[in-house]
Amino acid sequence: MLRGGARRDQGVYAGPFGAGRTEDDPLDAAQERRVRAVLALGGVPQADLPDGVQQVRLRLLERAASGREAPRDVSAWAAVVASNLAMDWHRAKRRQERLGERLAALREPAHPSGEETSLLSLAVAQSLDELPDTQRQVLVLRFFADLPVRGIAEELGIPEGTVKSRLHTAVRALRARLHEDEHEHEDEGV
Numbered sequence: 001m002l003r004g005g006a007r008r009d010q011g012v013y014a015g016p017f018g019a020g021r022t023e024d025d026p027l028d029a030a031q032e033r034r035v036r037a038v039l040a041l042g043g044v045p046q047a048d049l050p051d052g053v054q055q056v057r058l059r060l061l062e063r064a065a066s067g068r069e070a071p072r073d074v075s076a077w078a079a080v081v082a083s084n085l086a087m088d089w090h091r092a093k094r095r096q097e098r099l100g101e102r103l104a105a106l107r108e109p110a111h112p113s114g115e116e117t118s119l120l121s122l123a124v125a126q127s128l129d130e131l132p133d134t135q136r137q138v139l140v141l142r143f144f145a146d147l148p149v150r151g152i153a154e155e156l157g158i159p160e161g162t163v164k165s166r167l168h169t170a171v172r173a174l175r176a177r178l179h180e181d182e183h184e185h186e187d188e189g190v
Helices: 029-041 046-065 074-098 116-130 133-144 149-156 160-187
Strands: none
Touching: 029 046, 029 074, 029 133, 046 074, 074 133, 074 149, 116 133, 116 160, 133 149, 133 160, 149 160
16 A cells, blocks of 8 residues: 655765664654554554555655755654555545455454453554544544644644644544443443
8 A cells, every 4th residue: 555665775874864874764763663653553554564664764865855954853754744644545445445345354463362451452443443534643643653732733734723623522532432342342241
């Protein structure tokens, strides 16, 4: 689904994204982990995460190559790009579903666990997947990428009030969905 192809050479890079990173890699290890997590929380399957990370790298490198100034906060910028990629992935998924392809099997864990934390993680992931793209995006950026409301608004080019409204609606919907799941499991004797 996601396409990319930035190469990772091992020379030291002293360009606009900082010294100490590899020559063609504007993301440090912590930023890469954050990008992977934002993609995963945005619903991108594990198999597509490396391509998503490469897309973020590529966009950072293209930005530098075009002569544009480096983002003020590379980590925040990369998280927003990852969130947008996750939204693009969902749009492509919906198009495929309309054509009859079912991608549900990609979302299921390879080794399901009976542990309560695994069930909760799966319930949260499924509930996130059911949110509209715009709500899921602000929720992931706020609570996982830990961006402030103002930062999300600036990065997405929307008013702070819109971010707050989307967050409120998304949290309420997520809470209601998780509460429904909890009662369903109680009724089933789980």
